[in-house]
Amino acid sequence: MAARGRPRTFDPDTALRQALELFWERGYEGTSLKDLADAMGIASASIYACFGSKEELFRKVMALYGATSGEPPRRALREQPTARAAIHAMLRATADEITRPGAPHYCMLILAAPTGAVENHAIREFLAGLRHDQFTAIGDRLARGVADGDLAAPSAGLDAVARYYTTVVQGLSVQARDGATRAELEEIITCAMAAWGALTSAPSHI
Amino acid sequence: MAARGRPRTFDPDTALRQALELFWERGYEGTSLKDLADAMGIASASIYACFGSKEELFRKVMALYGATSGEPPRRALREQPTARAAIHAMLRATADEITRPGAPHYCMLILAAPTGAVENHAIREFLAGLRHDQFTAIGDRLARGVADGDLAAPSAGLDAVARYYTTVVQGLSVQARDGATRAELEEIITCAMAAWGALTSAPSHI
DNA sequence: TCCTTTATTTATCGAACGACAAACAAGCCG
DNA sequence: CGGCTTGTTTGTCGTTCGATAAATAAAGGA
Incomplete structure (x- = not known):
């Protein structure tokens, strides 16, 4: 001591x-x-x-990085009452993080080492694992929505929807890296959430 | 000579x-x-x-690379008769390219140099320019759909929709890099296209 | 043939790379 | 104090980096 x-x-x-x-x-x-x-x-x-x-x-x-920049999106998934609100809030929290003034405009999980020299393969695997955790967290939140009754099991399959929103998160990172503004990311998120109704059959009283 | x-x-x-x-x-x-x-x-x-x-x-x-792997998605945008079919076919052609056996499973425009040492800034700018061309090509195709009458001007804004589908393309690249199969990419594309109806108000006879 | 032109080979440049060993410095403990 | 433990400084290890100069080789043209 x-x-x-x-x-x-x-x-x-x-x-x-x-x-x-x-x-x-x-x-x-x-x-x-x-x-x-x-x-x-x-x-x-x-x-x-x-x-x-x-x-x-x-x-x-x-x-x-995960404990700081990663927390707002995680909290959004955890604390929002319905799956739809959770996904939407998670996307918006992600957009906030990757356009934060004074920090680089992208998510490190996704773009800090997507390719590289052979000897750094372990680092890429490490980041790929973290990205898989993201996917899992999204899928788990959708499953919770089904359990909570605010989300009917999507005809497309829970995994497909989870993978879709994971894809949007990852695409947002490239957009921010290319200079997209927070407002432009918001428009992208609006488009991505426009698929929700067609993907799911949430009870209308929610 | x-x-x-x-x-x-x-x-x-x-x-x-x-x-x-x-x-x-x-x-x-x-x-x-x-x-x-x-x-x-x-x-x-x-x-x-x-x-x-x-x-x-x-x-x-x-x-x-652009003349070979880039051609199928470009051709899809060019040759499909409606904006909707063009975007859908472009996404599927992209999925084909980034899961082609014998080649790495990702798009070089997006992941070959997203970050790096200061002295390689010019290369990143170069690739960012090519990504912007992608975005422009998608936006131009949507505008052609409006001109052709197969697409009503989306309430979300043409640029927003173009940026949305650009984002999906870029996210697909990360998914493929992480081992997603062609079938899984197809599911993602299905989800992404599910937004189309809500984003646009295509004449019902198309 | 010999000259010009272009390509390849060979050797190397100075700088930067990640990593570490040895020497030195500064605290606690007896 | 003097030993013990830990941190910092300094210097350098061997390798690789991107890039090129000089020497050699192979063609056509005069």
Whole structure:
């Protein structure tokens, strides 16, 4: 418990946030250890001592990212009363996050490392796993809607609808990256939600 | 006209196709000149002599990519008789291309270089421009539908609908990258087209 | 034939890459 | 204090990066 040895001269949480900023700006392979060390204000050897390696640092960065930027969409899915409202609010929360002033306009899960050198295959798998979690969360929320009675089992299949809205989330990220405004994302979301009525047969009293 | 000097010992078109394969597998930054030279069967100096630089080679690769993989979706937009059929066929042609056996399952315009090092900004801008062309082509096709009388001007706005279907195309690429099958992409497309009726008010006799 | 032109080979450039070893510094504990 | 533990600094490891200069090779034209 007691602090043995020489104390750290930097705050790991602060350094992690600075690493997040840089990885977010440039993606995984586009960010070098020298860039990171400069931005974090420490030597690269301290990165290894504190965080393990570039890859482990990135994984910790993504944990922070998920706990911050990922929370509003997750909360929307969790707290909205109906499946339809949850999906709609999740899309809007996503749009908020990927057009936030002062941060890069895209979702790191989707665009931080979609392709790259062979030796970074593990990172791509890691991100693909997180994307699969997104899909699962959406599918689970739809299933809850069925259980709650606010959503009739869609004729298209729950998985198909979940995959569709996952696709919209992922497409939104590319749109934001290409400079789409929050208002333009809202229009896209309106279009995407226009499919809801045809996809589902929600009881009319909801 | 006459072939002056020592003739080339390799076929630039073949070499370009081999470069396309490698860039497609690994993205722009993930592919090194050594990788390219090995795959193309020539020395890196010959790449510079024939193609200029890594960046110029990539631009030529993308021209080839657009002329081959890009053609079926473009043809769908061009040749289908109504806007609705054109959008639907374009989405299905896209799905065909990004699940083609023997090729990576994603669209290079979207995922070959969405993020990266600062010095490769020009490449990202280049790809962003090609993505904008996609959006424009979709918007133009919708406008033609209005002119042809098979599509009433959508209340949501033509641009919004065009941006929506562009978003779906881009999301499909991430889905394919994550292992979605052609059948699963078809389900997504069905969901995306389910919005059409609500977005537009096509004359019922079409 | 020899000159010009173009292509290929070979070798290498300086810089940056991720990663780490060794030496030094700063705290607690006995 | 003197040892122990931990963090930081410094320097450098071997590799790879994109890019090119110089030397060699193979064709046509005079």
